[in-house]
Amino acid sequence: MTRTANGPVAVLGLGAMGAGLAARLLGQGLQVRVWNRTAERAEPLAEAGAIVAPHPADAVAGTSAAICAVADGEALGAVLRGPDGVLAKGPYPGVLICASTVAPEEVVQIAGDVPRVLDVGMLGNRDHARVGELRLFVGGEQRAFDAGRPLLEMLGKEVVHLGALGSGMRMKLLLNLLMGIEVQALAEATELATACGLDRQLVLKTIAGSGFASPVMAFKSRRLASGRFGEPDFRLRLMAKDLMLASKQAAAVGLSLPLATAAAETHVRATEQGLGDQDCAAVTRVLTPKPEATRDH
Structure with missing residues (x-):
């Protein structure tokens, strides 16, 4: 051998x-x-x-x-x-x-x-x-x-x-599915907090130190806190690709994965908006409310 x-x-x-x-x-x-x-x-x-x-x-x-x-x-x-x-x-x-x-x-x-x-x-x-x-x-x-x-x-x-052969890819896709959903969930919670008037940095620090945060969330919270998405750890367009692949795998075996489907759509939209070569945490930028979407209180 x-x-x-x-x-x-x-x-x-x-x-x-x-x-x-x-x-x-x-x-x-x-x-x-x-x-x-x-x-x-x-x-x-x-x-x-x-x-x-x-x-x-x-x-x-x-x-x-x-x-x-x-x-x-x-x-x-x-x-x-x-x-x-x-x-x-x-x-x-x-x-x-x-x-x-x-x-x-x-x-x-x-x-x-x-x-x-x-x-x-x-x-x-x-x-x-x-x-x-x-x-x-x-x-x-x-x-x-x-x-x-x-x-x-x-x-x-x-x-x-x-x-x-192929088993390694199946494991990688499901792991990236989890990562994509977690990072998007973190971004959504942070943007909601900010839009409602909470301090962004304090919210991110609280989430990262909580029992709800995975190591990925704690790591990516630093990206969201700084707002810097250059020199990516993992490019957003690659996350979009992997989420789409995971969704196709699910469809092929007759499974419905609503969270994976939603995350794939968000990441594809972010890629189409020119964020594909930034870190995957830049998905937060497609969640930021537009001025015309805000309402008078």
Whole structure:
């Protein structure tokens, strides 16, 4: 059985999570090859010792594992099966780890007949990625999981094999469903309090310190208090995408999820208003009452 913990490893996609994963692997002494659609994002990693490749196919050459951390299913398909993709020159011999959040059926379809492929739902943020504190939920065949596990244990404090390929995405979608609803609920409560004349900062401090607040609420309350949504921990447009995917999963199995549906609609509307590249807590900006909506008392 091939082990992957000694590298070299390719990381494809250097957004917040991909860059954090690559930095973690470099810090553990592995040889890391990276690719990103926007090459400038690779510069800090190159300075730290990563080899920057011009195309995904070049990045995976000679590696024992490749981690794909791109934004969506379309990007994942291009990275794997595009003209310069991972599979352009034939089967990839290492362990292929799909850490992009896509529909479970989509990761199965894109993977096709790749012999060793895993889908990994990552719970945590870029800081967790850099220090190996992620929680990783994995789908794929047992042999593939056994081969990839040493590498995954380097990246996460918890690694759970859930079952068949697609299972990791199912877990990730339901976790993001909870996050999207929680952050929107926090934003709604805060905007209602403000509109009714309560002190915004005091309300947020009270919620964050209460038994009602999850760690996500306590964390995002600082975003809402500051009103700063740049340098996102998780982009709003990606939350909109994941909430839509979760809603579609529910519809496919005959479930009605009213909260998920409502949250998806709000996040899509926020994206359409130009907030997509801000932190997901910026959903509060579509809740702010317009002057014409206020009433005389």
